[in-house]
Amino acid sequence: MNLQSGTYYWPTTFPEAPSYPPLKENVTCDVVIIGGGSSAAQCAYYLADRGIQVTVLEKGTIGSGSTSTNTAIIQYSGEKMFTALAHTFGDEYVGRHLKLLKEAIDEIEAASRQVDIDCEFRRRDTLYSASCHEDVDRLRNEYAFIKRHGVELDFWTQEDIEAKYPFSREAAIYSYNDGELNPYKFTHALFQYAGQQGVAVYEHTEMNGHRYDRERQRMIIYTKTGCEVSARYVIFAAGYENMDIRKEKQASFVSTYTVTTEKVADFSSWYNRTLLWETARPYLYIRSTADNRIIIGGLDDNTTLPEDRDSKLMHKKDKLIEDFNQMFPGIKVDPAFYSTAFYGGIVDGLPIVGKYDEFPNSYFLLAYGDNGTVYSQLLAKIIVQEIVEGHSPDLELYLQDRPLLKKN
Secondary structure (H helix, E strand, O other): OOOEEEOOOHHHHOOOOOOOOOOOOOEEEEEEEEOOOHHHHHHHHHHOOOOOOEEEEOOOOOOOOHHHHOOOEEOOOOOOOHHHHHHHHOHHHHHHHHHHHHHHHHHHHHHHHHOOOOOOOEEEEEEEEOOOHHHHHHHHHHHHHHHHOOOOEEEEEHHHHHHHOOOOOOEEEEEEEEEEOOHHHHHHHHHHHHHHOOOEEEOOOOEEEEEEEOOOOEEEEEEOOOOEEEEEEEEEOOHHHHHHHOOOOOEEEEEEEEEEEOOOOOOOOOHHHOEEEEOOOOOEEEEEOOOOOEEEEEEEEOOOOHHHHHHOHHHHHHHHHHHHHHHOOOOOOOEEEEEEEEEEEEOOOOOEEEOOOOOOOEEEEEOOOOOHHHHHHHHHHHHHHHHHHOOOOOHHHOEOOOHHHHHO
């Protein structure tokens, strides 16, 4: 899958990242993880201290796929409002989902504190603003729903916004204790930690087939290095490339665009360096980095043709800079890195743990959506619970056929 193109900021922040050998012999283990991005790293992190044998297979190098273009805005709110999700799934269902998202952010912070590499995790507040008058009531209802579920946040008026920022919006939700991190360092840090606990990580080891040994009840993974991995369980955590292994009908894709600026000297007009996004679709989102750059993203396009996606990059880059300048005329920005990538979502608005009959003893981690890093942390924990402890009470919330809905 042609996932992305352009120039990438995150790998430049960690030029001496650890490397791993290719697999050169057959392996027998308890769990094999397919993938070497953040989703796979989060699975490896949770499996690392569980006293089982774990093998990771990455076809390229660690963090070289969508992790390199991930803007790593760590939020509980997503593109589909909780009020909209509640219409489909019900208040109790979505309330549990919200609670798990908040816990996942705490887990990301805890993981970033446990590893040896500085992942640049910072708690950040979020300003989620109404892009037009028609969205104000929807935003107010969303605020009431989240507040009712015990989350700390405020509803800001136009006067509140204008007192803090150089731009104006009619209304906004101001959320506390979201976050940001460096996804490339985070991924490497989790794999390094897992490796220290005995997890075997292999780069340049592409899966090119599989079969299920019913007699031994094990999955056999074949690699292009000519080796076999025999495992009791498989976690497919290859990001969007999971679709090359097994398509999921609820997954949909668009193209998205991102600019990372040169370093900025003065953030004084940017209140609390909050995470910024809006109700418009496609929306604009903005964050800062640990070394004082600004990441501006969005302007999603419905094309899924790589050549069409790539042809629009320069125009989208200029438009992202222009949109930022309109919001912050006092902050001068120049583009340093810019890229375009496929961006996946799930039609009904919740991430998926895929369990399919043709892949026995296997889990597909589909953390698709604008909260991908948070979704991955949440789903990785659930999958590992299911494998190691035999049951996760929250797995049914995220299975692809939504069994809890059928029970209601």
